[in-house]
Amino acid sequence: MTTEHQSFYETPAPAGLTGIKAWLLTHDHKRLGLMYLWAVFFWLILALFLGLALRTELMSIGETIMSAEVYNATFTLHGVIMIFLFVIPAIPAIFGNFFLPIQIGADDVFFPRLNLFSWYLFMIGGFFAVIALFAGDGFPDTGWTFYVPFSVSTESNVSLTVTAAFILGMSSMLTGLNFVTTVHRMRVKGMGWMQIPLFTWSLYATAWVQILATPVVSITFVLIILERFLNIGLFDPDKGGDPLLYQHLFWMYSHPAVYIMILPGMGVISEIIPVFSRKAIFGYKGIVVSSMAIAIAGSLVWAHHMYTSGMSDVSVFVFSLLTFLVAIPTAVKVFSWISTMYKGSILMTPPLLLSLVFIYLFTVGGLTGLVLGAAGPDIHVHDTQFVVSHFHFTMFGGTGFAFFAALHFWWPKMFGIMYNFKRAYIGIILATIGFIFHYIPMFILGMQGMPRRYYDYLPQFETGNFLAGFGGYLVVAGVMMMFINLFLSFREKVEAAADPWGGTTLEWSIPSPPPVHNFIDEPVVKDYPYDFSEVIMRSKKEK
Amino acid sequence: MSEHEVEHQLSYGFLALILAGLIVLTGVTVGVSYIDWGFLNVPIALFVASSKATLVLLFFMHIKYEGLVIKVSFISTMFFLAIMISFTFWDVAFR
Amino acid sequence: MDKPVDKTGIKIGMWIFLYSEIILFGGLFVLYAVYFHMHPESFVEGGLKLDRIFGAINTLVLLVSSFTVAASITAIQRSKKMHAIWFLLFSIGCGCVFLIIKYFEWGAKFAKDLYPNSDTLLDGEPGLNVFFGLYYTITGLHGLHVIIGMVLLLISLILVIKNKVTAERYAMLENSGLYWHLVDLIWIFVFPLFYLVL
Numbered sequence: 067m068t069t070e071h072q073s074f075y076e077t078p079a080p081a082g083l084t085g086i087k088a089w090l091l092t093h094d095h096k097r098l099g100l101m102y103l104w105a106v107f108f109w110l111i112l113a114l115f116l117g118l119a120l121r122t123e124l125m126s127i128g129e130t131i132m133s134a135e136v137y138n139a140t141f142t143l144h145g146v147i148m149i150f151l152f153v154i155p156a157i158p159a160i161f162g163n164f165f166l167p168i169q170i171g172a173d174d175v176f177f178p179r180l181n182l183f184s185w186y187l188f189m190i191g192g193f194f195a196v197i198a199l200f201a202g203d204g205f206p207d208t209g210w211t212f213y214v215p216f217s218v219s220t221e222s223n224v225s226l227t228v229t230a231a232f233i234l235g236m237s238s239m240l241t242g243l244n245f246v247t248t249v250h251r252m253r254v255k256g257m258g259w260m261q262i263p264l265f266t267w268s269l270y271a272t273a274w275v276q277i278l279a280t281p282v283v284s285i286t287f288v289l290i291i292l293e294r295f296l297n298i299g300l301f302d303p304d305k306g307g308d309p310l311l312y313q314h315l316f317w318m319y320s321h322p323a324v325y326i327m328i329l330p331g332m333g334v335i336s337e338i339i340p341v342f343s344r345k346a347i348f349g350y351k352g353i354v355v356s357s358m359a360i361a362i363a364g365s366l367v368w369a370h371h372m373y374t375s376g377m378s379d380v381s382v383f384v385f386s387l388l389t390f391l392v393a394i395p396t397a398v399k400v401f402s403w404i405s406t407m408y409k410g411s412i413l414m415t416p417p418l419l420l421s422l423v424f425i426y427l428f429t430v431g432g433l434t435g436l437v438l439g440a441a442g443p444d445i446h447v448h449d450t451q452f453v454v455s456h457f458h459f460t461m462f463g464g465t466g467f468a469f470f471a472a473l474h475f476w477w478p479k480m481f482g483i484m485y486n487f488k489r490a491y492i493g494i495i496l497a498t499i500g501f502i503f504h505y506i507p508m509f510i511l512g513m514q515g516m517p518r519r520y521y522d523y524l525p526q527f528e529t530g531n532f533l534a535g536f537g538g539y540l541v542v543a544g545v546m547m548m549f550i551n552l553f554l555s556f557r558e559k560v561e562a563a564a565d566p567w568g569g570t571t572l573e574w575s576i577p578s579p580p581p582v583h584n585f586i587d588e589p590v591v592k593d594y595p596y597d598f599s600e601v602i603m604r605s606k607k608e609k
Numbered sequence: 610m611s612e613h614e615v616e617h618q619l620s621y622g623f624l625a626l627i628l629a630g631l632i633v634l635t636g637v638t639v640g641v642s643y644i645d646w647g648f649l650n651v652p653i654a655l656f657v658a659s660s661k662a663t664l665v666l667l668f669f670m671h672i673k674y675e676g677l678v679i680k681v682s683f684i685s686t687m688f689f690l691a692i693m694i695s696f697t698f699w700d701v702a703f704r
Numbered sequence: 705m706d707k708p709v710d711k712t713g714i715k716i717g718m719w720i721f722l723y724s725e726i727i728l729f730g731g732l733f734v735l736y737a738v739y740f741h742m743h744p745e746s747f748v749e750g751g752l753k754l755d756r757i758f759g760a761i762n763t764l765v766l767l768v769s770s771f772t773v774a775a776s777i778t779a780i781q782r783s784k785k786m787h788a789i790w791f792l793l794f795s796i797g798c799g800c801v802f803l804i805i806k807y808f809e810w811g812a813k814f815a816k817d818l819y820p821n822s823d824t825l826l827d828g829e830p831g832l833n834v835f836f837g838l839y840y841t842i843t844g845l846h847g848l849h850v851i852i853g854m855v856l857l858l859i860s861l862i863l864v865i866k867n868k869v870t871a872e873r874y875a876m877l878e879n880s881g882l883y884w885h886l887v888d889l890i891w892i893f894v895f896p897l898f899y900l901v902l
Contacts, residue, residue, distance in 0.1 A: 176713050243720045250678055251713035278689050281724045285731035289841070298820045298837040300735060306746075306830025307837075311738055314697050315731055366692060369700060378703035385699070618781050619774070628771040632764060639760045642900040651740075654896035661892045669774040670885045676712065679719050686723040690730045694737050701738050 073482065077582035093178035094582060098185050099164030100480065105189065106156050107549075113147040116140055118542050121504070123521070125535035127528055134521040138207035139222070141519060143199065145210030146227065150234045151192055153465050154323065157330035158276075159188070159241055161472045162269045164480060166245060168573040168580065169263045171254025171589035176247040180240055187237035194230035198223040209519060211320070214301040214312045218293045225294050228287040235280045235287075238326070242276030245269055256591040263571040263595045264353055268333025271357040275322045275329075279365065283319030286312065310375055317368035325364040327461060328428075329357060331468030332399055335421045338475050339403045341569045342418040343410025346596040349402040356395035363392045373441050374448045382441045389439035396432055400425060415567065416490040420471035423498050427463025431456060434509070449519075452512025455505045463501060470494075470548060477552060478562030482578040485555035493547030500540025507534040568601040617674040627668045634661050711875060718879040722886050725849070729890050732842050736897060739834045746831025750839070751901050753818065758809050759899035762802055763891065769798030770888040773857070773881045783871045785864065792861040795884065799854040806847055810840075839898055846890055853887045856880035 074096045078088035089097055120141055123130045132140065167175055175181050199205045206212070206222045217224050249270045253262070262270075289312075292298055299305025301312045340347040347353065369377060369385040403425055412418070434456040438444045447453065478484050507530040512518075516527045523531065565574040572589050573580075638657040646653060667673040672680065740747050776791035817824040818836055825833040860877040863869040869877045 176710075177717060180717075239724055243717055243724075246720060247713055247717045250716060251710055277720055277724055278686060278727055281728040282693070282731045285728050288845075292841060296820045298841065299833055300837050300841070304830070305826070305837075306739070306743060306832075306834035308738065308742070310700070311697075311735060314700070315734065318693055318731075318734075365689065366696065369696075372700075377700040380703035381699035384696075619778055621775055621778060624771055624774050624778065628767060631767045631771075635760060635763050635767065638896055638900060639756060642756065642896075651901055654900045655893075658893050658896045662889050665770060665885055665889055665892065669770050669888075670882055675715070678716055682723065683719065686726055690727060690733070693727075693730055694734050697734055697738060698741070701741055 071577060071581045071586055073579040074582040075579060079582050093182060095163045095167050095175050095181060098181055099160050101185055102159040106152055106160060109147050109151040113144050113152060114542055116144040118538050120144060121535040121538040124531045137521045139205040142206050142209050149210055150231050153327045153461055154238055156469045157472060158269055158272060161476060165573050166266050166269055168584050169266045169571050170257060171572055172252035173583040175244045176251055177244050181244055184237045184240040187233050191230045191234035191237060194226055198226040212290060214309050217290055225291050228290050232284050232287045235284050238276050239280040242273035245273040254589050254591060261591055261595055264336035265333040267354050268329045268357050271361040272326050272329045275326050275361050279319045279322035282315060286315040310377055313372050313375055317371045321368040322365045325360055327465045329360060331465040334468045334472040335403060335424055338417050338421045338471055339406050340596045341567050342413045342415055343407045344598050344602055345406055345410035348405035352398050353402050356398040359395040367392060370439050373444050386439060386441045393436060400429060416487060416494060417471045417475035419494050420467055420474060424467040424471060427459055427467060431459030431463055447512050449517055450512035451508040451516045451518055454518045455508035458505055478566045479573055479578045482562055483555045484560045484562040485552050489551040490548060493544050493551060496547060497541050497544025500537045500544050503537025504534050504541050570596055570598060617671060627664055631661055631664055714875045718882055722882060725886055736838055743831025746829045747835050747901055750832050750835035751899060754899050756899040758805055759895050762805050763895050765798050765802050766888045766891050769795040770885050773884050777878060777881055780874045780877060781871055788864050792857055796854050796857050799850055802850055842894055846894060849887045853884045856883055
């Protein structure tokens with residue numbers, strides 16, 4: 067590939083914009099992806115240190131570094147930022163924006179200006195969250211779930227924070243709208259549904275959940291604000307309302323939302339594993355179908371968060387049963403990834419190592435999810451540290467590590483530079499060991515009965531909490547090491563080839579970083595997106 | 610895209626006919642509401658409302674002339690809405 | 705940038721947006737269904753307190769405006785600009801009439817001491833409070849959508865006058881129309897659920 071083509075960094079879109087305007091008014095999906103990247107980096111690092119502060123507080127009995135009120139606000143802030151500003155937008159908004167159009171051979175998303183608008187909504191939502199932090203009576207102390215009646219009666223800044231979440235939900239919904247339309251209308255000629263790369267497929271499934279589930283939480287947040295200002299009483303039993311309905315509405319979105327969080331991560335892993343196994347993905351159609359199945363089945367199980375809330379026994383039974391169904395498509399994916407590696411010619415790289423860690427951590431997260439999905443054991447461990455550990459295994463060990471994997475996988479494509487492998491490996495290993503140290507004690511603490519969201523605890527829980535805190539420092543050190551390594555690559559400026567890994571999807575057929583319209587020549591679509599025969603031939607020739 | 614889409618034109622007369630149908634159905638549902646049908650009250654009202662909604666969707670909103678994508682996704686949305694309501698009743702109806 | 709405009713794609717995008725609006729109201733309909741199940745008598749009592757003639761007139765107003773919006777699209781397709789302008793003006797007028805009637809309706813309820821946190825509702829049946837709570841929430845949100853729809857129609861009207869919306873390119877008008885029909889569609893269900901469940 068000749069290098070006479072200018073990358074998208076040199077060519078603003080729309081043409082004629084210069085300086086900062088070339089970024090702030092851009093319609094280019096690649097620039098927008100990067101703008102999301104920097105914003106998400108900021109929120110991730112902030113929330114990471116908030117989480118560390120929480121665990122530091124818990125390392126010893128009694129007040130260590132903060133008061134109980136600050137602790138409550140801190141865990142809410144940690145949750146709100148992580149969920150609404152990191153985990154949900156991270157992979158779709160950054161890598162989805164950047165790579166979805168390229169993977170289907172398009173030059174941009176279908177509604178480029180709407181895409182810019184979504185970014186502004188994202189920034190405004192974040193800005194509102196910051197205001198909520200400093201204005202009025204301080205950040206909410208409700209936890210990110212904003213359960214009534216506390217969220218209606220607390221003095222803290224709930225209204226502003228749920229407004230922020232409302233705006234962020236809108237941003238996420240519009241991104242989903244854009245992706246669905248793009249996938250339907252902008253695939254390059256010759257790309258049928260079964261030639262779409264799996265990352266794009268997972269984003270497509272995710273987008274439908276974003277579109278159909280997000281409005282439920284939007285209206286729920288509107289209702290909280292109305293209750294706070296007008297006191298209508300729709301969730302107040304004295305006035306004829308039912309507080310459980312709040313939980314139903316909330317989880318009607320927030321349970322599908324966990325699939326918004328994990329599906330794109332699974333898509334990333336489905337891209338990385340075949341590339342470094344030099345082998346076609348095992349069960350392409352199985353993975354496609356399971357993505358859609360997770361999206362659909364995941365929308366039917368929301369009340370498994372409410373077993374101890376006092377809802378009817380029939381619904382406990384029904385939702386518990388349905389919850390087990392979700393495990394099936396999830397397991398299909400894990401088996402497919404492992405079968406892909408079987409007898410492959412494995413090339414170890416940082417993205418592959420991260421994917422392997424993902425599979426391990428996510429499997430633990432998924433299996434402990436079954437413990438919680440089964441009504442009996444859940445009643446024992448409900449609202450304990452066990453739950454905290456479970457969802458961090460899926461959200462952090464799953465989506466978080468998939469995010470790191472995506473960063474390491476596509477970094478050379480996005481910036482045209484390669485990072486240092488050795489430092490990356492050290493960071494990954496440190497983070498993984500720290501992760502295990504951090505969260506395994508929480509499983510045990512939860513089984514022994516230590517509740518979540520508690521500021522203080524009984525003396526028998528001290529060892530476990532100390533270990534968890536220690537692990538927390540290792541995790542943060544490892545993650546920071548990975549990030550610093552990536553940032554150092556800007557200084558080291560080791561140029562990356564167009565296809566440094568030997569990938570087969572369309573993004574590897576164009577220069578790094580890509581030119582403004584992505585493709586110089588009309589993209590050639592393979593009959594099967596994961597056909598590695600050419601890559602293997604090429605590497606044999608080089609030898 | 611390869612297929613050239615033909616825009617569908619509906620004549621004023623046809624649209625007016627649909628409007629007439631909608632007005633008649635409104636009259637029916639209001640009229641029927643003065644009679645007590647027992648437990649059938651709500652199903653009748655909802656049935657008439659759904660018929661009206663179908664007319665609006667099919668002709669005013671042109672869904673009859675749209676491609677498969679819009680038809681299927683619309684039905685899926687309705688299906689999801691039905692699940693939201695009905696699955697909540699696993700709880701509410703059995704308390 | 706000589707790509708032809710993909711009208712189907714724009715329509716798909718608009719429909720997806722409408723789905724999110726449907727689900728937004730859907731959340732409130734979940735509440736309605738459950739509370740109706742819990743307090744059936746109060747809901748009948750509440751329904752009797754609403755004026756079904758006003759409700760029926762408002763239904764007709766919206767239906768007629770939906771018709772004129774659909775007709776304005778036919779007019780644009782036939783390049784009959786003046787027809788389209790009059791149809792749109794009439795639709796926006798209908799929107800105003802709807803809101804004015806709504807204003808008097810709400811006013812009458814306020815006069816009867818039926819509003820959130822009024823003494824009558826606080827001291828009365830809890831079910832009645834929920835009925836009116838939902839009534840104000842849903843019709844309020846619906847009214848907001850009527851206003852948004854009118855703004856969209858107004859923008860389309862201006863574009864028609866400026867010849868920006870023509871027989872070749874009328875996606876903006878079509879999408880505003882779809883939005884307006886959705887507002888009508890939601891009212892078609894709100895009307896029997898509140899005024900006619902007796």
